[in-house]
Amino acid sequence: MRVRPISPDRLVAELTDRLADTTVPGRLRVAVDGAPAAEPERLAAALVDPLRARGRPVLHVRTADFLRPASVRLEFGRTNPDSYYDAWTDEAGLRREVLDPAGPQGSGRLLPALWDARTDRAARAAYLDLPPGGIVLVSGGLLLGGGLPFDLAVHLELSPAALARRTPDDQRWTLPAFDRYATEVAPASFADVVLRVDHPDRPALVEPVNSR
Numbered sequence: 001m002r003v004r005p006i007s008p009d010r011l012v013a014e015l016t017d018r019l020a021d022t023t024v025p026g027r028l029r030v031a032v033d034g035a036p037a038a039e040p041e042r043l044a045a046a047l048v049d050p051l052r053a054r055g056r057p058v059l060h061v062r063t064a065d066f067l068r069p070a071s072v073r074l075e076f077g078r079t080n081p082d083s084y085y086d087a088w089t090d091e092a093g094l095r096r097e098v099l100d101p102a103g104p105q106g107s108g109r110l111l112p113a114l115w116d117a118r119t120d121r122a123a124r125a126a127y128l129d130l131p132p133g134g135i136v137l138v139s140g141g142l143l144l145g146g147g148l149p150f151d152l153a154v155h156l157e158l159s160p161a162a163l164a165r166r167t168p169d170d171q172r173w174t175l176p177a178f179d180r181y182a183t184e185v186a187p188a189s190f191a192d193v194v195l196r197v198d199h200p201d202r203p204a205l206v207e208p209v210n211s212r
Contacts, residue, residue, distance in 0.1 A: 001206055001207065001208060001209065002206075002207055002208075002209050003196065003204045003205070003206055003207075004204060004205045004206075004207055005202060005203075005204045006203055006204060006205055008200075008201065008203060011195070011203055011205070012043075012046050012047060012050060013050070014205075015043075015047060015154070015193065016047060016050040016051055016054065018193070019047065019051060019056070019135055019152070020051055020054040020055075020056050022151075022152060023133070024104070024151050025103075025104035026102060026103050026104040026105070026106055026108075026132060027102040027103075027106070027108065027130055027131075027132065027133065027134040027135060027136055028056075028134070028135045028136070028151050028152065029099055029102050029103065029136050029138070029149065029150050029151045029152075030135060030136065030137050030138065030150065030151065030152045030153070030154065031138050031143045031144060031148070031150040031152070031153040031154065031155075032044040032047075032137055032138065032139040032140075032154050032156070033139075033140070033141065033142075033143040033144050033153060033154065033155045033156065033187060033191070034141060034155065034156030034157070034158070034197070035141050035156075035158060035163055035167070035174075035178050036141060036167070036171065036174075037158060037162075037163055037166035037167045038156035038157075038158050038163075038166075038197050039156070039197070039200065040139040040140060040141070040156055041062055041064075041139045041140070043139070043154070043156065044060050044062075044137040044138075044139035045060060045139075047137060048060055048137070051135055056133065056134060056135050057130055057131055057133070057134035057135070058134065058135045058136075058137065059110055059112060059128060059130050059134065059135075059136045059137070060136075060137045060139065061094075061098050061110070061112055061113075061136060061137065061138045061139070062113075062138075062139055062140060063089050063094065063138065063139065063140025063141070063143065064117065064140065065112070065113035065114060065115065065116075065123060065125075066089055066090045066091075066093055066094045066097075066098075066113070066114045066115060067088055067089060067090060067115050067117045068087060068088060068089070068090045068115070069115065069120060070117075070120045072087060073087060073088050075087070079173035080173075081173060081174060081175070081176040081177040081180075082177070084173075084174050084177045085142060085177040085180055085181065089140065089142065090114060090115065091146060091148060093114045093115075094114075094138070094148065095148060095149070097110065097111035097114055098110050098111065098112075098136060098138065099136075099138070099148060099149050099150070100149070102130060102134075102136045103149060108129055108130045108131060108132065108134070109127050109128070109129055110127065110128055110129075110130050110136065111125055111127050111128075112125050112128060113125040138150070141178070141181075142177070142178075142181055144185060144187040144190075144191065145181075145184075145185035145187060152192045152193075153187070153190075153191040153192050153193070154191065154192065154193040154195065155187045155188055155191035155193070155194050155195070156195050156197050157187075157188050157194055157195065157196050157197065157206070158196075158197060158198055159196075159198050160179070160182075162197075162198035162199075163175065163178060188206070193205070194206040
C-alpha cells in the first residue's frame with residue numbers, strides 16, 4: 001500500500017469523479033464511514049453539489065437522523081460504549097427506508113430522516129424520490145461490516161492518538177466502541193476508498209501500490 005497526500009479540494013474532485021463514473025442497477029449507495037472526529041458528514045456534504053453538477057441526482061442521509069429511541073439507545077446508560085456500538089443506529093430503519101428502496105429493485109422513494117434524537121420523536125420528514133442513476137450518500141460511524149447493502153464504501157481512518165485528541169471530552173466514552181470497530185471489523189482492510197484524516201487539512205489516500 002502507498003499513502004498519497006492530497007489536498008481537501010483535490011480529494012473532493014477525485015471522489016466526485018469516481019462516484020460520478022460508477023454506475024450500478026438502481027442508485028449508487030455510498031457509505032461515508034468514520035468516527036464523528038473524522039467528520040464524515042462534512043465530506044459527504046462537500047460531494048453533493050459537485051456530483052449534481054456532473055448530472056447525478058444526490059441525497060445525503062446522516063445516521064444521526066436514524067438513531068433508535070432513547071428508551072432503547074440508553075437502556076444501559078448514557079455513556080455505555082457497547083450500547084453505542086450495538087444499539088444506537090437503527091440499521092433496520094436505515095435499510096428499510098433508504099438502502100433497500102435505493103437498490104436494484106427499489107422504488108427510489110427514500111426517507112431522509114427517521115428519528116429526531118433531540119425531541120425523541122419521529123422526524124416527520126417527507127419521502128423524496130431519487131431517480132435511477134442517482135446517488136445516496138450515507139454518512140456516519142460504524143457503518144461497515146454489519147451487512148448494510150452499500151455499493152461503495154469510503155472509510156475515514158484516524159490513528160488511535162488522533163481519534164483521542166480530536167474527540168471532545170464529553171464524547172470520550174465512545175472511544176472504546178471505535179477501538180472495538182477497528183479490531184473486530186477492520187474497515188480499512190476492505191473499504192473501497194480509505195482516507196487517513198489525522199490532520200483534516202492534510203488528508204491522505206491509502207492506495208494499492210499498483211493504483212494509478
